[in-house]
Amino acid sequence: MDDRYICSVLLCTYNRGALLAQTLESLCQQTLNNGCFEVIVLDDGSTDETASVAKSFESRIPLRYAYQRNSGLASARNHALFLSAAKIVLLLDDDDVAHPQLLEEHLRIHELYPEDNYAVLGYTELAADIAGDPLMYFATAVGKFLFSYPDIHRGQVLDYSYFWGGRSSCKRRFLLEHGVFNPIFKFGCEDIELAYRLSKSGFRVVYNPSAITTMIRAFTFDQFCERLIKQGRSNYIFSQLHDDGLVRAWTEVDDVKKWAVLEPAYDAMRQSGRSLDALYRSIKMLGMADAEHLRLLHESYWTTFRASKIKGIAEAFVEKQGCESLRPSSASIASTPNLSAPITGLLRSSPPIHGELTWGLSEDVLAFLDRTVTEDSETLETGSGLSTLVFAAKRTHHTCITPSQAEIDRILEHCSARGVVIDRLSFEVAFSHECLPRLQHGKPLDLVLIDGGHGFPIPFLDWLYCAPRIKVGGIVIVDDTQLWTGEVLAGFLAEDPDWALEERFVRSAAFRKVAEFRRKEWNEQPYVLARSHT
Numbered sequence: 386m387d388d389r390y391i392c393s394v395l396l397c398t399y400n401r402g403a404l405l406a407q408t409l410e411s412l413c414q415q416t417l418n419n420g421c422f423e424v425i426v427l428d429d430g431s432t433d434e435t436a437s438v439a440k441s442f443e444s445r446i447p448l449r450y451a452y453q454r455n456s457g458l459a460s461a462r463n464h465a466l467f468l469s470a471a472k473i474v475l476l477l478d479d480d481d482v483a484h485p486q487l488l489e490e491h492l493r494i495h496e497l498y499p500e501d502n503y504a505v506l507g508y509t510e511l512a513a514d515i516a517g518d519p520l521m522y523f524a525t526a527v528g529k530f531l532f533s534y535p536d537i538h539r540g541q542v543l544d545y546s547y548f549w550g551g552r553s554s555c556k557r558r559f560l561l562e563h564g565v566f567n568p569i570f571k572f573g574c575e576d577i578e579l580a581y582r583l584s585k586s587g588f589r590v591v592y593n594p595s596a597i598t599t600m601i602r603a604f605t606f607d608q609f610c611e612r613l614i615k616q617g618r619s620n621y622i623f624s625q626l627h628d629d630g631l632v633r634a635w636t637e638v639d640d641v642k643k644w645a646v647l648e649p650a651y652d653a654m655r656q657s658g659r660s661l662d663a664l665y666r667s668i669k670m671l672g673m674a675d676a677e678h679l680r681l682l683h684e685s686y687w688t689t690f691r692a693s694k695i696k697g698i699a700e701a702f703v704e705k706q707g708c709e710s711l712r713p714s715s716a717s718i719a720s721t722p723n724l725s726a727p728i729t730g731l732l733r734s735s736p737p738i739h740g741e742l743t744w745g746l747s748e749d750v751l752a753f754l755d756r757t758v759t760e761d762s763e764t765l766e767t768g769s770g771l772s773t774l775v776f777a778a779k780r781t782h783h784t785c786i787t788p789s790q791a792e793i794d795r796i797l798e799h800c801s802a803r804g805v806v807i808d809r810l811s812f813e814v815a816f817s818h819e820c821l822p823r824l825q826h827g828k829p830l831d832l833v834l835i836d837g838g839h840g841f842p843i844p845f846l847d848w849l850y851c852a853p854r855i856k857v858g859g860i861v862i863v864d865d866t867q868l869w870t871g872e873v874l875a876g877f878l879a880e881d882p883d884w885a886l887e888e889r890f891v892r893s894a895a896f897r898k899v900a901e902f903r904r905k906e907w908n909e910q911p912y913v914l915a916r917s918h919t
Contacts, residue, residue, distance in 0.1 A: 390447070392422040392488055393469035393557070397461035398479035402434040407601060409442045411482035417489045423447040427465040430455025457571030462550070466565060469557060476576075478551030480602035481509060490596035491554045501562075502587040504555035504580075506547050507596030508534060515603040519665055519679075523686045524609065530690055534594075543590040546635055548580035552598055553590065559583070567626070573619035577635070581627065606662045610655060610693040617697020625705070630747055630891030637694070639867070639892065644699035647692050658689035728755050731774050731803055738770055738795050746772050746836065746864060747891040754832075755779070757860065763830050765854075767817040767837030767847045768864075769796060777810045782828075786813045786820060786837065818843060821850035829856045835874070836864035844870045848878075853902045864893045877912040 394412060398405050405426070412424055424446055426439040430453065439450040453464055466474060473495055475488065487507065494505045509532060515521050524530045537543060548555075553576070563586045566575045580588055604612065620636035633639060647654075665682045668674045732751065746754075754775045758764055762781040766772055769787040773796050776783040787793065793812050800807050813820045817837045833851045835844050848861065855861060863878070865871040875894040878884040883900040907913045 390423045390471035392473045393471040394424045395465035397427045399429040400431045400433045401479045402438045419446045425465045426450045427461045428452045429461040459566035459570040459575035460568040462566045474557045475554040481598040484597040494593045501556045501559040504590045506592045507552045508594040509552045509598045512601045541592045545580035545584040547590045550576035573616040574623045613693040614697035617694040618701040621698045621701035641698045658685045661685045749890045750893045764832045766834035786817045818846045830854045832860045834862045862895045867892045880911040
């Protein structure tokens with residue numbers, strides 16, 4: 386610690402000498418006396434003029450320049466942190482410039498929240514010359530792929546997911562005592578992953594939109610796609626480091642399921658998006674762009690950018706494939722305390738049911754099934770997976786509907802090898818919308834799991850055919866509520882008086898049937914009525 390300095394600015398950079406000069410110039414213009422702060426410029430292996438640019442400012446502000454071989458952002462930030470001397474450290478990006486009051490505004494909030502576990506998030510705006518760029522506007526204000534400021538307000542105390550590197554400050558001592566950046570992250574997630582670990586010690590973030598930086602670098606369409614691919618790869622790494630449903634939800638790693646569909650179309654999708662981006666810029670210059678053109682552009686951006694992130698997740702998954710601990714749906718079974726020991730053993734040793742891997746319910750839903758169903762239960766599921774093993778082990782009278790005989794064979798082989806009796810387990814080798822109509826008049830059901838096809842309108846049809854058979858007091862579980870179809874079905878049931886929300890899970894929801902099923906007109910359905918233009 387050095388009592389001369391109130392704040393240390395940690396500025397990590399790589400081959401952006403020209404932009405770095407603008408960032409350092411803005412730090413020379415701070416209203417905070419420059420004797421009260423220091424700037425650590427950590428050069429992560431640059432080959433341009435970065436070193437000379439940094440050293441040219443040494444006579445104007447307290448600045449220390451340090452060089453390391455290119456090792457990535459997390460490593461560079463740790464290096465800068467260890468070199469810093471002040472109680473408060475501010476993370477600043479090399480493509481942002483600081484407003485004159487930036488440091489004072491960060492320090493003002495730290496005075497209001499002096500406890501070590503409080504950090505401060507500032508606001509980053511776009512420079513005037515790029516604010517009107519269609520891609521940058523979409524990325525920040527619409528799709529929120531860069532920032533999500535519209536979702537928060539001044540003075541709000543936020544969780545770890547708002548510790549955004551490049552615009553946040555925190556107490557140096559808290560990091561040194563409770564954890565620093567994980568150098569496995571070369572780009573992306575290094576900030577959120579650290580904050581997640583710090584949250585176990587009470588880490589919180591306070592938002593101050595008066596602590597302003599201005600982003601001065603725009604992305605091209607392809608640059609942004611590549612950025613999101615890198616982000617996806619880091620998201621996958623983050624998800625593998627921590628067995629937590631919240632981390633899985635934040636990283637969106639379960640979207641890797643979609644890559645099999647997206648991969649054949651990705652190159653064409655990206656080419657289409659690139660062309661539409663160029664076309665829109667041209668017609669905008671000619672004054673011919675209208676709202677419909679912008680809508681189409683935004684749809685293209687959204688689709689391609691989401692696909693790019695999923696591509697990164699899939700690439701990271703494929704690289705690690707073959708390591709049992711990286712199977713998405715069984716990775717953390719061994720450490721799930723809410724599962725009974727027999728179920729834990731059965732699931733942990735499960736083969737990849739769906740070919741090379743197993744897609745399945747999150748552990749909280751598996752635990753719900755484990756404690757809810759009994760030998761007397763009549764159960765049905767659309768789709769197959771780890772849930773099928775739970776139903777088999779619990780000896781429920783269970784019907785599993787799947788079009789894949791190969792999946793059935795793997796489940797039966799595993800049950801046989803583990804000594805699980807399967808006399809109450811039956812399969813329908815068909816798509817659910819084909820066989821459910823003829824199963825409508827079977828025995829009343831205690832529990833139905835909807836986890837088959839997720840494309841419209843399959844989940845809705847699964848519910849429609851099963852709902853009359855579910856006993857009053859019985860349960861329906863809607864899986865994959867992060868998808869539009871699952872979200873809408875769960876939302877519909879949450880507002881329908883004939884169903885009561887039993888429990889919400891990471892990406893699923895369970896509802897209890899509280900009244901006999903009857904077909905209703907649209908104006909008798911609260912969810913539909915509230916969303917209709919009448």
